[in-house]
Amino acid sequence: MWSQEVLALSRRWLLMVLRERLNLLFSVLQPAVWLVFFAGAMGGAVDARIVGTGDYVAFAVPGVIAFTVVGNGVSAAMPLLFDKETGYLDKLLSMPVRRGSLIVSRFVFQVGMNSAQVLLILLVALALGVRPATGVLGVLAILAVTGLLTLALTAAAMALACAVPSHGTFFAVTGFASLPLLFMSNAFVPLSAMPGWMAVVARLNPLTYAIDAMRLLVLRGWGGGVPVSLGALSLASGLLLALGWWQFARRTSERVA
Amino acid sequence: MGLIIETAGLGRAFGGAIAVDALTLAVSPGEIFGLLGPNGAGKTTTIRMLSTLLPPTTGTARVCGHDVARRAGEVRRHIGYVPQQVSSMGHYMLTGREKAEIEAALYHVPRRRVQARVSELLELVQLSACADRLVQTYSGGMQKRLDLACGLLHRPDLLILDEPTLGLDVQSRHHMWDHIRSLRDEGMTVLLATNYMDEADRLCDRLVIIDHGREVAGGSPAALKAAMGVSSLDEVFLRHTGHALREEVG
Numbered sequence: 001m002w003s004q005e006v007l008a009l010s011r012r013w014l015l016m017v018l019r020e021r022l023n024l025l026f027s028v029l030q031p032a033v034w035l036v037f038f039a040g041a042m043g044g045a046v047d048a049r050i051v052g053t054g055d056y057v058a059f060a061v062p063g064v065i066a067f068t069v070v071g072n073g074v075s076a077a078m079p080l081l082f083d084k085e086t087g088y089l090d091k092l093l094s095m096p097v098r099r100g101s102l103i104v105s106r107f108v109f110q111v112g113m114n115s116a117q118v119l120l121i122l123l124v125a126l127a128l129g130v131r132p133a134t135g136v137l138g139v140l141a142i143l144a145v146t147g148l149l150t151l152a153l154t155a156a157a158m159a160l161a162c163a164v165p166s167h168g169t170f171f172a173v174t175g176f177a178s179l180p181l182l183f184m185s186n187a188f189v190p191l192s193a194m195p196g197w198m199a200v201v202a203r204l205n206p207l208t209y210a211i212d213a214m215r216l217l218v219l220r221g222w223g224g225g226v227p228v229s230l231g232a233l234s235l236a237s238g239l240l241l242a243l244g245w246w247q248f249a250r251r252t253s254e255r256v257a
Numbered sequence: 258m259g260l261i262i263e264t265a266g267l268g269r270a271f272g273g274a275i276a277v278d279a280l281t282l283a284v285s286p287g288e289i290f291g292l293l294g295p296n297g298a299g300k301t302t303t304i305r306m307l308s309t310l311l312p313p314t315t316g317t318a319r320v321c322g323h324d325v326a327r328r329a330g331e332v333r334r335h336i337g338y339v340p341q342q343v344s345s346m347g348h349y350m351l352t353g354r355e356k357a358e359i360e361a362a363l364y365h366v367p368r369r370r371v372q373a374r375v376s377e378l379l380e381l382v383q384l385s386a387c388a389d390r391l392v393q394t395y396s397g398g399m400q401k402r403l404d405l406a407c408g409l410l411h412r413p414d415l416l417i418l419d420e421p422t423l424g425l426d427v428q429s430r431h432h433m434w435d436h437i438r439s440l441r442d443e444g445m446t447v448l449l450a451t452n453y454m455d456e457a458d459r460l461c462d463r464l465v466i467i468d469h470g471r472e473v474a475g476g477s478p479a480a481l482k483a484a485m486g487v488s489s490l491d492e493v494f495l496r497h498t499g500h501a502l503r504e505e506v507g
Binding site (some may be wrong): 004 | 342355362391
């Protein structure tokens, strides 16, 4: 029963995405543009001693993955946002559907989409000469990290979608928050190269731990840093999941017309 | 079965504002029961409480024998709610058949029966020929018929229709009325919220008129008209609720 609900809702999410081909195409191409044009150009301007590698593209791959997951996190909440505004959420809530299925199906779908996109980014990176130090197992570990980060960001976006009065506020907040979230992390610059205060802020940012883990897997290998970063990321995901669940429960138990 | 809808002193307040006040309804199996009232009278709030979307603040409501607040899950299994807004927005990229199949799964129609059940209902509302077209290409009447079909997927005991013919042309309205009547003839109980007095007059076995959250009149359309010695339900409605314009709230 539970799987029937999650499958049916995931089918709805998938059909909605597949029918908008151009939208899909551009979202898929976006990270490649970052790798080729941004990382490719920045590489020449970056000091190898500061980033710890002469291959800036390899350094930037985890940053581009994180950026992609952030962007997709925003679109993760779109159906909830619009179902809320069109009244279809009411129809869904009048059905004998477990409230959890509405969220879980979104997680399943987002993790699937993001995994496909991460594999594509790694393929583009491969074409640019980036070989992950940890090989195929490392790629699986990167997918696991991306999965955790997807859970965290999807939960945060769904919580925001529940809390805002309309999609205007949602896009104003996410539009404002996306770039600082990215730049206040180690996505494109190592923490050691940041002003002290910024490094402190970046250490509070869950993205930093996801990127840290992926960067170690791409550049160095399996080391002590990977589990530490994964632990911090899991903690952040857990907190954001709790926040998302609380907001969703609040919104669905009593919706004021 | 006993009463399909049974409320006692049902009320809902939003902060200090009382939207529905001590409403007592009794709807029997197999009847079309109308819920009438000016905008802001409490129709939507009542429907939201009966379809488990909003918990009551006072009184109780039982739908198909289950309390809407304490046994919401059971109530949801027995009702088919067809909202006022056509659901094309969330589904404009889906075909009519896909939308119905997805909702059938959400109503827990057994997997192997989903396709047959969906085809059967699309046939019933005369959408078979357009079943594989995107919902966004449907006319308003087709979208309403699709929504009606989707409310019937799990063979509910109670169908809750919120303004089922809002914005439809004359042909589509007559078709919709025929559908609703034939459902009643097969034993379905229907709760119908409408602003159209001609619709209520043609369809409803009994109805209540509510205003400011309270029942101001109730009975069969014929009895209500006879009691006032008037020929139209419009007249009955206006005498009970006045001519002043209402602000839309709740």
